[in-house]
Amino acid sequence: MLTKIGLDLGYANITLSDSAAAIYREPSIALIDKENRRIISVGDEAVKAFDGGERTVLVRPFKNGLLFDHKITQSVISNAMRAINTGDRIRCMVGVPSDFVPKQEKELFSMLNAAGVSDCYAVSRAVAALIGAGYSPMMSVISVNVGASRTEIAVFNNGSVIQSASVAVGGEDFDKVVKQYILEQGDVNVSLSVAKAIKERLGSVWTGREAESVEIEGTLSLTGNKVRMFVSTEDIVGVFEKPLHMLLMAVAEVIKKIPLDHVEKTFENGIVLTGGGAMLYGLDMMMNKILGVPVTQPRDAIDSVAKGLSRINNFIPVKAHVANKNITSQIAKYYENNKS
């Protein structure tokens, strides 16, 4: 029997979805011995085992959608594939950025093969995100997927992508401004993972988030001594301006290029906003206000790409005739056939 899976290789998370749409997620990270570059552990285990960095370092192997370390990427992928308990053949739809080139695709496929996948297809992440959120690629609609390092934007009309962009802004840029703010305010250094936790718990780009404060640990930048301090919702309310502006501008740039005869229909449906980075409190409302189009966000927006990939895998026939291994342009056809 053939096992069909969707695989979203993100900068922050590697997410796998099986044909029943169950989600398996691990951080895409490896713990490396600084001295001999040996991989000690990967995924959740690596995060647990990290002790602060005297002799070890945490490394993320896919930056900006690119695979920059073959060995680490291979072990992160192989580790994630353990979630699939099967001795069967595996067919995998893997999400890729819109500017992924065939050479990168080939390299990725060979790593997937080494991890036990028999058949691989590449699908644009923006297409997968739209379908995973429950929308049809036949609509006139804008898919915006905000990850941790990258945002994928695509405008759909009648099954085709008529405008797209892949830009280097994402959730981690929002973490960096929180880290910077704490350094400037209190001369306190916090790790990016602490800044990320603060952003998720307290961060907001719109009014209405319940006021809260959390106690965090950092080090005084002058002495290196450990300190504890409180950060509140209100403290960080204005810090996101720069990355927020970059993100909104990137979407506005794509919207500006929509051909005139498609504008009205596209603006009616507006934006489908997915990805973990899009879960920042109020981002949907801010986008709606600034860009003037409706913005809808599915529940579990962080899973949309992986869910969409496994859905696509379910409706593409096993013996489908596909022109090449990048199946993005043919998805609408199969989507339509599946509906009827």
Ligand SMILES: Nc1ncnc2c1ncn2[C@@H]1O[C@H](COP(=O)(O)OP(=O)(O)OP(=O)(O)O)[C@@H](O)[C@H]1O
């Ligand atoms: N509740 C939340 N509020 C704000 N941000 C959140 C929340 N939950 C997750 N995030 C952010 O989502 C990001 C991870 O999202 P996601 O898993 O979609 O990224 P990725 O796919 O790994 O990255 P990329 O697509 O750039 O390769 C992180 O920056 C994380 O801080």
Ligand SMILES: [Mg+2]
């Ligand atoms: Mg992503």
